Amino acid sequence: MSKEDKYTAETITEITTWAPNLFSFKLTRYSGYRFVPGQFSRLGIKKEDGSIVWRAYSIVSASYDEFLEYFSIVVPDGEFTSRLAQLEVGDKVLVEKMNYGLLTTARFEEGKDLWMLSTGTGLAPFMSILYELETWENYENIILVYSVREAQELAYMEAIQGFKDHEYFGAFAHKFKFLPVVTREKFDGALDKRIPVLLENGELEKNLGINLDPNRSRIMICGNPQMVDDTRAWFTDHDYTVSRRSKPGHLALENLW
Template structure:
């Protein structure tokens, strides 16, 4: 590695297998890497033939953390994830020197309530945002909606439920409403159905005890592209518009596939 390389070599310190198809990786962090909560980095793994495969992954870790953490699905036969899921603690992971992405709170002007709508590994950037101070200080209410196929695929439950116990967030704990969603089964304590179905029926807002409206609501969406497109369409019908640099709005998205 030389100073001109666009990446650094980091060491894996922890691997957490959430389900047969979901796992997370934690590695060392180059002190020079700076990012905003919600952004992503390019990760590289070397194949047996010596070539390197790169993919974009949102940070789970907060900007102030001394480590980097990433959340991944295993794609059967996938060129990248089959290599990534085979790594062990102590192995090397290539991490790009620059962070990218616009799923960040500076996309929004004003707003009272922050809605974070995630499916699958799209949860990652929202954990980074919830680990940072800005969202808690800026918004009166935060609603995290996390959708998975089964309750076994609802990852990071200890972290989510433990947010209120983190010393630097304890005073803000009452601001958070967490709504887990399971699509394939009825599970106690979870909403049942797709996020879009729950939006159409009004069940999501009822469960949150909060209305979605253009004046007060700011909405971030991350997950599979179909979920994002369908959810954006429903929000647009209610005059919640995509936030652009030339026209600030109420919705920000990241296609996490």
């Protein structure tokens, strides 16, 4: 296979700005592009000298959508995102044809409650998982926790709150519990402490009205690497195990950097 065969050049069709440092974009989708909800793509941007900078990006869109959607931070002076943020509708982004990643519900066996714990753009893979009918069918309770610094950074609120009236998922809406966490300002309806603190002091379970239990709970964690480490540590101290390829457990994790 030649180098060119490893990726396709896709076109930006839509850009949504959520906050000064946060936006989403849609790309055309190569018809052969396959992925499992929760997986990530490798995206490339051609630099001024002709070389390509590649970065991992969790896929927000559903496996059945005709487009690919991604949710991005803008890192000041970041090699990739400072260029990405300059692009407009009609510009090209390269997408590797391979799909990647193990943050999928296939990592688990026999769970009843699916807990998805995210910070920042770590929300992305969970949107894709929530767009999948199987997720709603397979679990009795589906919990999404989404932690950001400031309320203006809570992206995808319309989509998240819209699941209850959704054409297909609405019938399962009683299963869904959403808890926003805003850590650097007060915001109505949101908790204000970091996820591991909320686990330790019991506030998370109390606010969601559901108990964690290794026999039922399957936990996905995505976002800030320190959050992933601290949250994993809380769970492993409480009899949960990390899923391995050879041995399914209770936890599936992904660091964004």
